[in-house]
Amino acid sequence: MFFFESLPWYNIIMWFVVLFILMGLNELSRSSKKISIFMFMILPIILTIIWVVKGPNEITSWFTWIKVYSALAGCLIYMVVRFTDYHKKHKWYLTLIPAILAINILEAVIREFQVGIARFNGIVDGMYYISGGWNYLNAIAGIINILVICGWFGIHSTSGKRKDMIWPDQNFLYIIAYGIWNISYVYSCAPGNAIYSGLALNLAPTISALLWSKGTWMQNRAHTLFFWMSWVMTFPYFFATGSIFNVKVSYNPYANWTLAIISLALNVILAVWQFHRIFKYGLNPLKDEIWNNTEENSKLKSI
Secondary structure: OOOEOOOOHHHHHHHHHHHHHHHHHHHHHHHOHHHHHHHHHHHHHHHHHHHHHHOOOOOOOHHHHHHHHHHHHHHHHHHHHHHOOHHHHOHHHHHHHHHHHHHHHHHHHHHHHHHHHHOOEEEEOOEEEEOOHHHHHHHHHHHHHHHOOOOHHHOEEOOOOOOOEEOOOOOHHHHHHHHHHHHHHHHHHOHHHHHHHHHHHHHHHHHHHHHOOOOOHHHHHHHHHHHHHHHHHHOOOOOOOOOOOOOOEOOOHHHHHHHHHHHHHHHHHHHHHHHHHHHHHOOOOOOOOOOOOOHHHHHHHOO
8 A cells, every 4th residue: 555554454443443432532522511621621630640650651752741731731721712701801812722723733843853854764762763855844834834823813612502612714724734734744753553643533523523513623623632642641552563453654755755745735725825815805814814704704603
């Protein structure tokens, strides 16, 4: 195969298990305030104690620790928007939402540059790596993805029984551009479980946000990322090399280049389109919603 080595039937089944568990946990976390408090306030305390007691291992690294708590920070920040009116009285609070997204992307960009500069070609942190120009290309795509984050002052919570955080200006193209960038990043910088943490982890929040919970992608992404990183921290060897569920990437440089080029192209297209709207309508990207008055944006505002 071009991107991965052969996939036995049990790996395919496990992929779907991971996808549906992540989607299921996300739907559960959306169901009530009490469940959200347990999942994002009580459970992390219990898990942190377990991780500290277990001690370090060759799978997790500084990046793993930062990622799990930055994802958790996003979940907690979004809970304030979902369950309180604080953001309505203090508009500055909404800037924390793009900030946590940008920080998460920046963490990955730094790691991408690190892998590229280090010229990995062997086992590092329990995974086999190859480095190349694709690392720099995808890092640039990540920087662009940060720069095109927009419309955060339009973020609001739903008015129905189920409380969600809605981001109307986070349109379909941004979600796809981010998803491909992140898949490319994982493929190059966390290749040991890329088919799960790359493909399944990105599809889980995207499927629900595009089909039945539109506008919730940012919220879904934080939830599913926290669940996944918590699993990795708790069971670091479950998908690692040597596990029956491990799926090896092909380590074909052309596969890395393909993902990185698509990632950069999508983010450049998004940036050009966005800047076109900014100049055409005289918008302020720090205050205005760039996709205002589009059909997608208008529908999400009314939720």
